[in-house]
Amino acid sequence: MQSAIYEDQPHDTPEENVFSISGNDKKFILLDTDGSGDSKFFILADDQYGIYNWRKDYNGNGLSVATAKYDPSNPDSIASQMNSEAFLAKLPVEVVSHIDAQHTWITEAGNKNSDIPGDYAVNCAVSFLSYAECQQYHSKIGYDNGMLYGWFLRTARGDIDGSPYAPMYVCTDIQAGEKNASYKGRAMQTSDTASMFVRTAFWLSDDFFKTEKLDVDTLGDNVKKYIFENYSIEDLSDVGYSEKELKKLGFVSENEIMSATDADGNLITSENIGTITSVKYVVSMKDTAENVTVAAAFYDENGKLAGVKIGTENLAKGSNTKTITFDAESKCRSVCI
Secondary structure, X not given: OOOOXXXXXXXXXXXXXXXXXXXOOOOEEEEEOOOEOOEOEEEEEOOOOOEEEOXXXXXXXXXXXXXXXXXXXXXXXXXXXXXXXXXXXXXXXXXXXXXXXXXXXXXXXXXXXXXXXXXXXXXXXXXXXXXXXXXXXXXXXXXXXXXOOOEEOOOOOOOEOOEOOOOEEEOOHHHHOOOOHHHOOOEEEOXXXXXXXXXXXXXXXXXXXXXXXXXXXXXXXXXHHHHHHHOOOOOOOOOOOOHHHHHHOOOOOOOXXXXXXXXXXXXXXXXXXXXXXXXXXXXEEOOOEEEEEEEEEEEOOOOOEEEEEEEEEEEOOEEEEEEEEOOHHHOOOEEEO
16 A cells, blocks of 8 residues: 655655754654644654654564554564653653653554554654655655655554555655655555664643743744744743844844845845845734834935835734835935835
């Protein structure tokens, strides 16, 4: 069995949903925010955390008993390794401290001759994506991300001849090769003795974003948006963000003009000012305000005021991008708002 590839299946993970802990380069993808309590945020590792065999290798003394079930209570299951103290130590401690260790993972049925003839549920901290979850969140996940090998799903369909326990994985570019280029990004099946990369999935508690400091400079826009819309400066006061970092998240103590460019987003310089017919500016608002008076003052090459454009805008809390258009004949040499 193999899944259809999606037209919008990204090769590398889109940056807008990615975050990392401040001071740690491990990246994670925010897949979902619609949970609650200890299982509020659904997260997938953007990085791989090593190569593992679907069947545990007992230090060269043979492989474990075949099982298709992702079951942390079974020492023969790969799940027992993923939920061990040794494996969890690979994750940032700031993340581990918020993982729901008793999250209920629902997984699709496998082969009728395997140990998972029907859908099943297990409770544990760390898992892989299921086939259904991979489909649901595919547009947020880079299938390749520069990995040499494919990465496991926890779904085991067992449709390969002679292997009712066969697990599924997502095929990367190098894994597929030129001969099987059409396999790139697809969810495939492999032998139950195969080794693949692992990308951990887990659920974080609802206090994660207001207790752990993130790297603001690499923070994805959708993650910034969620934090800004759901927390206040007061909520984040004890996290350790600087005033500059809070501004990057969209929080300001007073209304403030953040930048002004031409309509295409280019910086305004002495070389291009004479050709500019409109100014795009970004204003950060402490609170939502209606009918705000906005004025753009234009100066000539001698620094003399050439004109003022006045208008009113409805501005939302946080970052607003607006444009003011003016008469090109003013031949302005500098602009301030």
